[in-house]
Amino acid sequence: MQPEIRPLYLSWQIARKELTLFFSSPVAWLFLACFAAVELFVFFWGEAFFARNIADVRPLFSWMPLLLMFLTSTLTMKVWSEERRLGTLEAVMTQGIGLWVFVLGKFVGCLVLLLLALLVTLPLPLTVASIASLDWGPVWAGYLATLLLGSAYLAMGLFVSARSDNQIVSLLLSLALCGSFYLVGHSSITALLPRDLAALFSQLGTGARFDAITRGMLDLRDLYYYLALTLVFLLLNCWVLEKQRFAVSTSARARRLGWLTALAVLNLLTANLWLSPLHQLRYDSTAGKQFSLSDATRQQLAGLQEPLLIRAYFSAQTHPLLAPLVPQLQDLLKEYQVAGGDKIRVEVVDPASEPELEQEANQKYGIEPVPFQVADRYQAAIVSSYFHLLVQYGTEHLVLGFRELIEVKSRGEASLDVQLRNPELDITKGIKQVQQQYQAGGKLFDNLRQDVQLTAYVSADTRLPAELKQLKTGIHQVLADYQQQAGDRFSFSWVDPEAKDGAEAKRLTEQLGLQPLKFNLLSAESFWFSLVLQQGEQLLLIPLDDLSKAAFERNLAAALKRFSTGFRKTVALVSPTNAVTPYGNSEFSQLQATLGDNFNLQNEDITDGQVSGDADVLVLVAPENLSEKQLFAIDQFLMQGGTVIAATSPYKASLSSRQLSVRAYDSGLKDWLAHYGVSQQDSLVLDSQHAALPIPVNRQVGGFSFREMRLLPYPWFVDIREQGMNADTPLLAGLPQLVMPWASAIEVDSSKQQGRTVTPLLYSSNSAWQSKELNVMPVVDAEGNSSYPSGSEPGQRTLGLMLQGRFDSYFADKAHPLLQNSSTETETADKDNTSSKAATLLTHSAQSARLLLLSSNDLFSDAVVQLVGGAQGTSFLNNLQLLLNSLDYALSDPALLDIRGRGQFNRTLPPLDSSTQQWLEYLNYGLVLGLIGLVALVQRLMARRRLQKLQLALQ
Numbered sequence: 001m002q003p004e005i006r007p008l009y010l011s012w013q014i015a016r017k018e019l020t021l022f023f024s025s026p027v028a029w030l031f032l033a034c035f036a037a038v039e040l041f042v043f044f045w046g047e048a049f050f051a052r053n054i055a056d057v058r059p060l061f062s063w064m065p066l067l068l069m070f071l072t073s074t075l076t077m078k079v080w081s082e083e084r085r086l087g088t089l090e091a092v093m094t095q096g097i098g099l100w101v102f103v104l105g106k107f108v109g110c111l112v113l114l115l116l117a118l119l120v121t122l123p124l125p126l127t128v129a130s131i132a133s134l135d136w137g138p139v140w141a142g143y144l145a146t147l148l149l150g151s152a153y154l155a156m157g158l159f160v161s162a163r164s165d166n167q168i169v170s171l172l173l174s175l176a177l178c179g180s181f182y183l184v185g186h187s188s189i190t191a192l193l194p195r196d197l198a199a200l201f202s203q204l205g206t207g208a209r210f211d212a213i214t215r216g217m218l219d220l221r222d223l224y225y226y227l228a229l230t231l232v233f234l235l236l237n238c239w240v241l242e243k244q245r246f247a248v249s250t251s252a253r254a255r256r257l258g259w260l261t262a263l264a265v266l267n268l269l270t271a272n273l274w275l276s277p278l279h280q281l282r283y284d285s286t287a288g289k290q291f292s293l294s295d296a297t298r299q300q301l302a303g304l305q306e307p308l309l310i311r312a313y314f315s316a317q318t319h320p321l322l323a324p325l326v327p328q329l330q331d332l333l334k335e336y337q338v339a340g341g342d343k344i345r346v347e348v349v350d351p352a353s354e355p356e357l358e359q360e361a362n363q364k365y366g367i368e369p370v371p372f373q374v375a376d377r378y379q380a381a382i383v384s385s386y387f388h389l390l391v392q393y394g395t396e397h398l399v400l401g402f403r404e405l406i407e408v409k410s411r412g413e414a415s416l417d418v419q420l421r422n423p424e425l426d427i428t429k430g431i432k433q434v435q436q437q438y439q440a441g442g443k444l445f446d447n448l449r450q451d452v453q454l455t456a457y458v459s460a461d462t463r464l465p466a467e468l469k470q471l472k473t474g475i476h477q478v479l480a481d482y483q484q485q486a487g488d489r490f491s492f493s494w495v496d497p498e499a500k501d502g503a504e505a506k507r508l509t510e511q512l513g514l515q516p517l518k519f520n521l522l523s524a525e526s527f528w529f530s531l532v533l534q535q536g537e538q539l540l541l542i543p544l545d546d547l548s549k550a551a552f553e554r555n556l557a558a559a560l561k562r563f564s565t566g567f568r569k570t571v572a573l574v575s576p577t578n579a580v581t582p583y584g585n586s587e588f589s590q591l592q593a594t595l596g597d598n599f600n601l602q603n604e605d606i607t608d609g610q611v612s613g614d615a616d617v618l619v620l621v622a623p624e625n626l627s628e629k630q631l632f633a634i635d636q637f638l639m640q641g642g643t644v645i646a647a648t649s650p651y652k653a654s655l656s657s658r659q660l661s662v663r664a665y666d667s668g669l670k671d672w673l674a675h676y677g678v679s680q681q682d683s684l685v686l687d688s689q690h691a692a693l694p695i696p697v698n699r700q701v702g703g704f705s706f707r708e709m710r711l712l713p714y715p716w717f718v719d720i721r722e723q724g725m726n727a728d729t730p731l732l733a734g735l736p737q738l739v740m741p742w743a744s745a746i747e748v749d750s751s752k753q754q755g756r757t758v759t760p761l762l763y764s765s766n767s768a769w770q771s772k773e774l775n776v777m778p779v780v781d782a783e784g785n786s787s788y789p790s791g792s793e794p795g796q797r798t799l800g801l802m803l804q805g806r807f808d809s810y811f812a813d814k815a816h817p818l819l820q821n822s823s824t825e826t827e828t829a830d831k832d833n834t835s836s837k838a839a840t841l842l843t844h845s846a847q848s849a850r851l852l853l854l855s856s857n858d859l860f861s862d863a864v865v866q867l868v869g870g871a872q873g874t875s876f877l878n879n880l881q882l883l884l885n886s887l888d889y890a891l892s893d894p895a896l897l898d899i900r901g902r903g904q905f906n907r908t909l910p911p912l913d914s915s916t917q918q919w920l921e922y923l924n925y926g927l928v929l930g931l932i933g934l935v936a937l938v939q940r941l942m943a944r945r946r947l948q949k950l951q952l953a954l955q
Contacts, residue, residue, distance in 0.1 A: 007101045014105025018079070019112060020946075023939045028113075029932065035071060036120045036928045042067075043124055044924075050917045055132035055736075055909050057125045061142040061214045065182055065207045068150050071117065073174035075110045076157030077167045080241075084165040099241045103234060107151075107158060114150045116935055118143060123927035127920055132909050133722055133736065137285030138216035145213035148226035149206055153178045155233035162240045181206045181229075198316075202327070212331075220281035228268045235261040293335045297428045301340045306438070308431065309392040310336060311347040313361060315385035319372040322387055322402065325420055329389075329405070332423050351386050365390055367399055391430040394438040398430045429598065436568040445486040448564050452535045454479065454492040454542075454556075457508060459516075459527040463498075467547050468529055474549030475531070478556065497528045512539065513639060513809070513844035518819060530840065535563045539846055541640050543613040551613075558614030569891050571595055572604035572615035574634075576624050588621055591860040594880045595619075599887065606633035609818045617890045619883070620646040622857040626668030632817040635672065635810050639842035643850040643890035645883070649744040650682050652857040653776070662742055662776045665857060673853070675810045676803060677752030680855055681745040684776070685797050686715035686788060687768040689910070691739045691868055693717065693778065712778045713913065715788055716742050717868065718799065721910065724763040731761060731802070731852075731885050738762065738878055741864045743856040745770060745797035756805035762854070764797040802852045807845040816841055852886055 022028045043049050043059045083089040125139045157174040164170045183189055185205010190198035202208045206229075209222040239257040275281070284292040301308075310333060314326050330348055337346040351358035351369075361367040369384035387402040404426055406419065456479075461469055479492040497505035505528065508514040516526035531542040533556070540562065542555050558570070573595065575588055595601045604612060609629035611618055618637050623646070626634075638644050652665035662684070673679065693714035718740040725732040740762065748758055771791030778786045811817065858864050859879050912920075 007097060010097065011101050011105035011108060014102055015109035015112065018106055018109030020943070022109075022113060023943075029936065031074065032117060032120060032932050032935070033929075035067075035117050036932065038067060039121050039124075040921075040925060040928065044921050050909070050912065055128055055134055057128055057134075057139055057142065058214065060121060060124055061146060061210075064142075064146050065149060065210050068146065068153050069175055069178040069182070072110070072114070072150055072153035072157050073171050073178065075113055076154060076161050076174060077171040078161070079106050079110070079158060080161040081165050081167045081170045098238075100234075100238045103158065103237045103241070107154060107234060110154045110158070111147075111151060114147065114154065118146060120928055120931050120935075123924050123931070127924055127927075131912070131920070135216070135287045137287060138214060141216050141218055141285050142214040144218070145210050145222075148213075148223065148230075149210050152181075152206065152226050152229040152233070155230045155237070156181075159233045159237045159240065162237050185209075208327070215328075216284065216286035218283040218285055221275045224275065225268070228264070232261065232264045232268055235264050293339050293424065297336075297424060298339050300428055300432060300435075301336070301343065304340065304343045304393070304435070306394045308340065308344045309347070309390070310344065310427070311349065311390040311392070313349060313351055313357075313367060313386035313388040313390070315352060315369070315383075315387070316350050317352075317383055318385035318387060319383065322372075322385075322406070325406065326387075328420055329423060332427070336427065361386075361388075361390070365397060365399055370402065389427065389430070391427070391434055393431070393434040396434040396437040398434050400426055400430055433568065445482075445489045445560070445564075448489055448535070448560070450535050450563075451488065452486075452490050452533060452560065452563055454490075455532050455534065456492065456494045457497050457504070457514070457528050457530045457532065458494060459498055459529070460496055463525070463527045464529070465527075468527075471544075471547050471549065471552070472529075475552055478549060478553045482556070509843070512846070513842045514541075515841045515843060517840050518816075533559050533563070538563070538848065539641065541842065543610060543640075544840070555613030561614075562616055568600050569616040569887075570600040570602055570612075570614050571887060572602045572611055572618045573621065574604050574606060574619065574623055574630075575621040587861050587863070590862050590865055591621065591880060591883070594877075594884070595887075598884060606630045609633050611637045616642075617887055618642060618644045619887075620644065620648060620667075620669075621860055622652060622665075623648055623667045623669065625666055628817045631668060631672055632811055634669075636840075636842055638807055638849050638851060639809050639845040641846035641848040643852065645852045645854075645886055645890070647854045647856060647859045648680075649742070649855045649857050650680055651684060651742055651744065651774070653742050653861075653863070655863045660777055662774045664774075667857075672810050675752075676756075676807060676851065677749035678801075678803070678853060679747050679749070681747065681770060683744060683770040683772045683791070684716060684774075685718055685740075685743045685745055685764055685768055685770055685799065686791065687718040687764045688715065688794075689719050689721070689765040689767065690715045691717035691719045693867060695778070712786055714778060716776050718743055718764050718768065719910065720762055720764070720799070724765060726759065726761050729759060729761065729802075731889050732882070733885060735878055735882060735885070738882060739864065739868045740764075740799050740854075740856050741858045741861075741868075742776065743799050743859075746799065746801055746853065746855050748798075748801065753803070756803050756807070759802045759804070760798050760800070761802060761852075762798070762800035764799060766796050767794045768797050769794050770797070799856070800852075800854045802850060804850045805847055807849050807851070809841070809843050809845075811841060812843040850890060852890075854882075 039060065042063045043057075049059050080089070125134060125136075128134045129136070153174075156177050157170075160174040160177060161170045164173065182205060185202045185208045190201050193201060203225075206226075209219075209225060212219060213222055235257065239261050242257050282292075312329065312333060314329075318326070333346045333348070337344050349357050351361060367386070367388050367390070369386050371384045387405075389400040389405070391398045391400070405423060406421060456475065458464070458472060461472075464472065483490050483492065495504060497508055505516070508528075508530070512532070514530050514532075516528050517530075518526050529544070531544075531552075533540045533542055540559050542552070542559050544552070544555075562569075573592070592601060592603075602612060602615060604615065604618070607627065607630060609632050611633050615637070618634065620634070623630075634644060646669065648667045648669060650665060650667075650670075651662050653660065653662050670680075690713060692711040694711055720738040720740060722736070725735065725738070745764075750758070769791045771789045773789035773791075775789075778788070860883060864879065865877070
């Protein structure tokens, strides 16, 4: 063997010897069994894995820093102490090789034992991956963090063991040393210190860095810290032994080791200082890069024209559940500062220590501290603290409070799990909003993607009614003013379609679906008055909802904003006017609040047969008994190339405080949808893959009656996971789960889809069936078993789809609804006195038109949000996020859609009954015991092989 590798070979032989001695006693197997039992208890009971309802293995690592202290201290307490007690340490001291060979060998032996202990826990992530979509990035990062932290604790334990000949003393001192490094950065200690000093202590503590890695963020600074800490204590171990090796402690070798150890300690301290500003030395191992800024956010920051201020107001004394979120937000804000460069200024302040900034926050921005109740085993108190983010751009600002940033999930009757919801989305959305508000006060043409041209297809004045002659003059004045403001960015022209041979009129009818107008049904004369705005290949018809100059200017400005970036878009919402809960609140209040936070929400009244000209997207939620005029308004909005999103089905639920029922529901869209080859089945879809329904149950205990919530399997709540989502569309990006309540199956007639693309979006599972039974209350027998109605054969059902392309108007061969209604008012009225509106009819749409159908009236209702959220212990917002994704897609807003599509911070588990949960728990206990038995078998075979070699050598 070559001399240069002999020391390493000897180290490995020493490691093998340590492993052999360890496994030769029952202590090894008792050690592995105890470690596995504690981890399983923590995972399933201590952290309530199934109650958390999150598909991750964070509970596996939550107690690992504390557990590793006992584990490593137990492993190392007798490594050197036993050598000293048995008198074999002198033999080590008298060897002619460096003591680092023995130190490294014993360290490697202990490290292999730690690896075996971690190997025993592998069934836990494998089980989670088998029942849900598990992000493996944080799993491997968690094991890496455990290995690095364990190596540091092993080095500490070896150092302490070398200083004592008593194993118990060595165990206690090792626990104290490891615990001190853990506590120095713990929030209970740093909360008592000033912010700068607290940040320094957090960098020196082992626990804070461990939490960052287990989230999936591999930071070179954290990895370097653990490796440097391990090196320091291994060198200290060598130095202590070297000092004991010679009678004279000032020997040259001991002095060299002393200086080398001092340099290692200095490196440990200084490296934290000069590496601290280097935030780029990180790798986000999570699926979707949840802890790194997306390209969409970077593009949003690149478009800033004015300085942007992001100021975080964080109180040093805050709620214990919010305290761990502060460093996460600080790290994310640093990413914004790095990405934005000189355009962004990030400040983190404690208002309690800076009274001037606190006064400014209270008076100028309306930021007030929030009272939190804080309690421990000795006392309870109210702490008023700040947890706010201020986003300021130019003269506009936005405040994000803790309610906009966090998600609260119940883990039991008295336990809450508080986590950040999607901070990048919230912050970037806030930046986008203040930027839009600031730019909206500027020039209209600054943010046009391309040059815009307006073409007015208008007949000669001799053919126009008097109202339109006057309107034409006003339109010309508006267009001339706009052209003067925009310069080359905007131009307009007047075209008479009937001039020459009428070829232009024929082209407008065939290609754009435009028709000449009439003022009423009895009029024999028609004329052209269509205003088309064009940018590139995109066309937009400017509606004439009011024959006035002011109305035209308003609709033109709204149309220009649709062709621009940086303006807040308008969503027109049509919902039942009588949609109220038993308590008088709107049935869709949370939907309206969500839309209002992200867009300009406009509760649209389409009873006049028209959609407002400033509407960018039309959303229909549980429409009921739509009239001919209302249907015409929806149809013509689609013909204009717009997007219509409809959440509707033949049934709707009614929920009161005592009863849950479903009734037949007529939206008025049935024939209109059938015209486009889409039909909804007159039955409800039930699925074996479903969410739970929380219902109150009275229980008698000791003569007292108690009312408790019980979760019952509820197949009418179709639980849609990744397998039921179309992965090829960004509409479903970042959605781990959807719940379709009281839905109906959708069928498509492919023979009517010429010129259109049909994209199925949502499916049930293959075990879904349909039933016309309207009694949707669960039936529970005396034994607590639930029964549900049977129905059709099981199979997959389509519950959501999107049609895109050319649509032929439903009213193309029918009487004009607006003219038909006006004609009944009077048949003898003069043309100039009949109507103030010119009735146009688009016979077909542009290729940009979209119809998105979600087959449930209650998909976005507050009742579903509360019921499904109550079963999961949180607010169920995935359904609302589906609508936000759809709106971002319809409005061609890739930034927010991309951020939403990067995955959520928490993935949910599928619904599991108690027996399945118990079976999975027992399965993991069995797998862990099996792995321990496998390790024992391998060790026994290796020992037998070594014995055979020894017998052959003796022969």
